[in-house]
Amino acid sequence: MTIDALAPVAPKRTAKAPVPPPGIPTGRRAPFPFAAIVGQEEMRQALLVAAVDPGIGGVMVFGDRGTGKSTAVRALAALLPQMPVVAGCRYGCAPDGTGGLCAECRDRAAAGPLPVAAAPVPVVDLPLGATEDRVVGALDLERALSKGEKAFEPGLLAKAHRGFLYIDEVNLLEDHLVDLLLDVAASGENVVEREGLSIRHPARFVLVGSGNPEEGELRPQLLDRFGLSVDVRTPTDLAQRVEVVKRRDAYERDPAGFTARWGREDAKLRKQVEGGRAGLSAVKVPDKALENIARLCIALGADGLRGELTLMRAARALAALEGGAKVDNGHIRRMAPAALRHRLRRNPLDEAGSGVRVERALEEVFGK
């Protein structure tokens, strides 16, 4: 496997040029730079790992108010390298057909090779109050009313294909939308049967949710859907808090200037993500590592195989992100809490926290 074959088509960006970050529509305030986030190591790591290997299956961020959950996710958009898409495809199909093709692309592919273009990896917000028609897509009202045409207007699920779908305060999302998301996330395909339209298109996305457990629990089925789950806490260290306030304040006073000052750091991270993506398939997972992962999951009684698989992929992605050639115990240790803490068969009243249990099992398996 050559690395070039997988290299993203992102153009090299110079650090200082005030280029709008790829994932963000122009005209909006530039997002807070990812590199400028203070602390919150676990959340940053989980998001970067999900960016390297989207197959890990989503990140859920639980945390206190005002810890920058949304900031981090929005910042991620600016970090993502561009991806190849079928030129002119409304669903952002991959030219090589990974993840499936929409009906249009299938027809075009039959006629000849598909034209390729580069597009930013989408990071799509699903705001509270969104209606179902906008989420799954529906008859294009404008064209229907003015021209009498029956056309499909893709929704947010189509927009998020091959990218990220972000839901802030996911525990407040209406139940029927949650059901719908679960269904699509499981099948990787959005099937629309409404208003005489019958459309199906691929919709594979990394679900990123954030929420505050004080405002109601997440449905277990939904929580299950996330590959990684991280807890963020407000830092209590004064120096760190001062740094957060100073950077945030500097950003709010001059978003463009601040983003430009952090451009070099952000570019470094972007390169790291690109490198991680490119090198992912070359990272070896030694049998010993697989064995340790299995032992860890057994020690924890983590349900099913999904935990093992996620931890293996996450550790591999972390190794790739850091330029390692193979997965070692360090990678496993660092990813284990995020990959496993929400999979423990939990006593919902045990406040001792699943994080603590993971730590204990880690010590049991790896010593120290």
Next chain:
Amino acid sequence: MTDGADSGDHPWDSAARAAALFAVDPHGLGGVLLRAAPGPARDRWLGWLARLLPQGPPLRRLPVGVDDAGLLGGLDLAATLNAGRPVVSRGALAEADGGVLLLAMAERLPHGTAARLAAALDEGEVVLERDGLARRFPARVGVVALDEGIGPEERPPAALADRLAFPLDLEGLPARDPDPALPDHRAVEGARRLMPLVTADGKVAEALCAAALALGIYSLRAPLQALRAARAAAALDGRVVVLAEDASLAARLVLAPRATQVPATEDTADDPPPDPPPTGEAEEGSADPLDAPPLDDLVLAAAQAAIPAGLLALLRAGLAPKGSTSQGSRAGALQSGKGRGRPAGVRRGSPKSGLRLSVIETLRAAAPWQALRRAEAQDDRIQVRRDDFRVAKLKRRSQTTTIFVVDASGSAAFQRLAEAKGAVELLLADCYVRRDQVALLAFRAEGAELLLPPTRSLSRAKRGLAELPGGGATPLAAGIEAARLLAEGERRRGSIPGIVLLTDGKGNVARDGTKGRAKAQEDALAAAQALRGAGLPALLVDTSPFPEPAARDLAEALGAPYLALPRADAATLSTAVRAAAAAPARQAA
């Protein structure tokens, strides 16, 4: 504000200053949480704000029950039908861009609405993904949340409160005082222009962060807001550099009301004051260079002096409102429209007998035929036929709220309280699976206390339970009455309440607080009958070691199944309660 000398003297001074600073930077500061009963004091403050705000986008009132269409926007039906193409109606947030939203009855604001407001406050824009429309509108608004709550539990959702820089309490301020010094709106306009130029030394941020931490304020939004407020204060004074007095003022207005602890004083020199603010003298030295230790102390002292007296007493007694994070997250995941069910798709049908027409879907159904029908009818308007009608399917999920009323008095407590707690814990785990709500009421000594308002959050439930104290007399009547009020409130919100009463039935405190078994028993039975009269389903669990007639009589008055549990363990109790609790839910469905 050049007359800094008399700062803090006028009782309305803080309120006036908060109004002025907020007027300078409404969106940047997020807003004001104005706790006050409707009345002259509140009107007076709002009057000042109206005078302070420069001409332009007005103060816009937002009703508490605002729906998504009203808040975020959606399809403008009349205009759409007229124009023959989709026309967007902007919601209140987009309409108020650049201005101030006045939020009535914020303590009753549903969490969903609060989260939508919070998103707009964070991003300065509204993301509309509704009715086939995908738009973004700028919404740089400030919010004045009018909090008319009475009890400590009646508070606006924390997600909103956290984003509003100034928590203001007008309670007890004299109504007839002359107005304090207020800048006029031209000064505010000047300050707005100056605002982007105002710089603050890094030490100001450090001092504000240190003060916030010392006061036990963990959200990082508070010091950020304080920093912004300090900047606004400097701009209002016509300066481009933040001085110590600005930082002190910001600490007073933004940090002090949020305190959850009295700072630990390392040196005994300055004991925490109820004595009047040292800010007066402190500000005299404002021209001093910003030396780190003095500024830190100054800011903290200013904040500490301004901690409201009532809060201070509570903090001293270690009775702080339980941690800043849990404040106000009153009702688990309260969502709008629960009473009428939530939208769950649409179907063909005519809007009759209370069915709601789904306009957008109806239009969609009609759309493909327009060319044909227009030609046929020789009319350019949109042609909608009966066949096109679509009605919203509403799913009415019967959410139940189980209210546990626990007798924590001396007679019942010591042997049984632990068991009752165990049973409640098991039931909580059950409710977690069903996503039902639970509430916890305890009665002992002088009266009934709501330990846990209806919630779906397990962490909170668990905490409330752990804190349940025991001992004292048995105000049984008060407990039953409190349960009835809570249950009726829940029913009004569209939830199905069920009451589980755990007691030995031996009340000894009458409704009016006097001791005496006979009168207490009589009152308890009367309260029980009232509960029954209200049609509330209940279950009585007798917790006395040897079942006695008192509890049985009470169960009869309640019209409730009676469950004697001599030496039953928590698991048996849980099974029994579950069986009984299932009944009312079926009844009501």
